[in-house]
Amino acid sequence: MAVLEPSASHYCQPLWTLVGGGRAPQRASVRPQSRVMPKGVTWIQGAAAAADEIGYDVMHVTPPQSAPDWVKASPLADPASPFGYVAADKHTLRHPDWPNVFALGDVANLPTSKTGAAIRKQSPVVAANLLAAMHGGGTRSYDGYTSCPLVTSRSKVLLAEFNYDLERTPSLPFIDTLKPRRDMYLLKRHGLPALYWQGMLKGHA
Numbered sequence: 001m002a003v004l005e006p007s008a009s010h011y012c013q014p015l016w017t018l019v020g021g022g023r024a025p026q027r028a029s030v031r032p033q034s035r036v037m038p039k040g041v042t043w044i045q046g047a048a049a050a051a052d053e054i055g056y057d058v059m060h061v062t063p064p065q066s067a068p069d070w071v072k073a074s075p076l077a078d079p080a081s082p083f084g085y086v087a088a089d090k091h092t093l094r095h096p097d098w099p100n101v102f103a104l105g106d107v108a109n110l111p112t113s114k115t116g117a118a119i120r121k122q123s124p125v126v127a128a129n130l131l132a133a134m135h136g137g138g139t140r141s142y143d144g145y146t147s148c149p150l151v152t153s154r155s156k157v158l159l160a161e162f163n164y165d166l167e168r169t170p171s172l173p174f175i176d177t178l179k180p181r182r183d184m185y186l187l188k189r190h191g192l193p194a195l196y197w198q199g200m201l202k203g204h205a
Contacts, residue, residue: 124140
C-alpha cells in the first residue's frame with residue numbers, strides 16, 4: 001500500500017469551523033505530517049502556489065471541491081463526476097472497472113457528505129474488502145453513514161447523522177442530537193479532534 005501525500009503539515013479540517021469562528025486556535029488543527037503518518041514513508045515536497053493579497057472586511061472562503069488533477073486525468077476518475085472523483089461502488093467502495101482499486105474519503109465519488117465521520121465508517125469496509133479481494137472471505141457494505149456537526153452558536157452544536165437514504169443513524173440514540181446542545185459542542189471542540197489525532201490516524205477508531 002502507498003500513501004501519496006505531498007504536504008508537510010496535516011490538518012484536522014473539522015476544527016476549521018471553530019477556528020474561523022474564533023472558538024479554537026489555528027495551531028490546534030495542524031501537526032507535522034511526519035508525526036501522524038506511518039513511519040517509513042517517502043516524502044514528496046510540492047511547490048507552494050504564489051501568494052496573493054486581497055483586502056476584505058469579512059471573508060468566507062470555500063476551497064476548491066475537486067479531486068487532484070492527477071486523479072482527474074487518470075482512468076480511475078468517474079466520467080459521471082464533473083469534479084474528477086474516483087468511481088466506486090457506493091456499498092463495496094470498489095472501482096467498477098479496476099477490481100484491485102478501492103476508494104474512500106474526499107476523493108471517492110459517493111452520494112454522501114464528505115466528512116471525517118464518513119471516512120471512519122468507510123475505512124473498515126475498505127480494509128475488509130481489500131482482504132477479501134486478496135484472500136477470499138466475506139465482504140462488508142457501507143450504508144452511506146455520515147455525520148455533520150452543525151455549529152449553531154458559539155457554544156452549541158447540532159449533530160446530524162444519516163445514511164444514503166437520509167435515515168437518521170444516531171450514534172447516541174438516547175440523546176436528541178437534532179437539538180443544539182452544549183455537550184455536542186464540547187464533543188466537536190475536544191472529543192472529535194482527540195478521536196481524529198489519537199484514534200483515526202493511528203487505525204484505532
